[in-house]
Amino acid sequence: MKHLTEYLWFETRNAREFVNITRKVQNLIDKSGIKEGLCLVNAMHITSSVFINDDESGLHSDFDRWLEKLAPHEPVSFYAHNNGEDNADAHLKRTIMGREIVAAITKGNLDFGPWEQIFYGEFDGQRRKRVLVKIIGE
Numbered sequence: 359m360k361h362l363t364e365y366l367w368f369e370t371r372n373a374r375e376f377v378n379i380t381r382k383v384q385n386l387i388d389k390s391g392i393k394e395g396l397c398l399v400n401a402m403h404i405t406s407s408v409f410i411n412d413d414e415s416g417l418h419s420d421f422d423r424w425l426e427k428l429a430p431h432e433p434v435s436f437y438a439h440n441n442g443e444d445n446a447d448a449h450l451k452r453t454i455m456g457r458e459i460v461a462a463i464t465k466g467n468l469d470f471g472p473w474e475q476i477f478y479g480e481f482d483g484q485r486r487k488r489v490l491v492k493i494i495g496e
Contacts, residue, residue, distance in 0.1 A: 362390035362493045368406075370483035374425075374451075376418045377478040379408075379489070383461075384468055386491050393466045395495015400458040402490055405448035405482035407455035413475040425451045425481075448482035455479050463495055 364386050366379060383399055401408045411417065429450035430436075437446030459476060462469040468476075478489055 359494060359496060360390065360392055360395075361495075362386060362392070362491075364389075364491045365402075366478075366489040366491060367486060368478055368480065368483075368489065369486045370480045373431075373481070373483050374422060375480045375483055376421065377480070378413050378475050379478050380413075380468070380475045383476055383491055387463055387466065387468065387493055390493045392463055392493055392495040395463045395493060397461045397463055397468065398458060398490070398492040399461070399476055400490040400492075401452070401478065401487075403487040405445055405452055405480075406487050406489075407452045407477075407479035407481070408458050408489060409456045409477055409479060410459050410461070410470075410474050411477065412473045413477075421455075421479075425454060428454060445482040451481040452479070455481075463493070 366382055387397060399408045429447040431447045434440045434444040439446035
């Protein structure tokens with residue numbers, strides 16, 4: 359069995375941002391030479407996320423508004439975690455959007471349905487964070 363482990367690094371301009379990383383992940387699959395297998399993509403910070411969905415700006419706006427209603431940033435005094443910090447909402451948003459994805463690799467490509475793309479979701483940005491990509495297979 360072959361494998362490849364790589365890290366993608368992000369430092370978003372905004373505190374909350376969604377970044378399409380599908381092409382970067384596919385490039386790593388190409389680098390691995392794996393034709394049949396699995397690809398794990400994991401946000402390695404507890405205030406960021408990795409998820410699969412449609413790459414449509416209206417949907418991204420909907421995610422942002424929906425998450426802000428579920429776990430609003432303000433007032434920061436609302437959260438017990440915000441004792442010296444102000445990112446408790448980001449931890450909750452990450453829990454909602456998910457920590458990782460696992461995708462099938464078939465014939466050397468991500469085996470996705472129509473419209474599916476991989477996203478890095480940032481909820482406490484403007485600092486350097488990483489995402490693990492681990493590919494295994496033959």
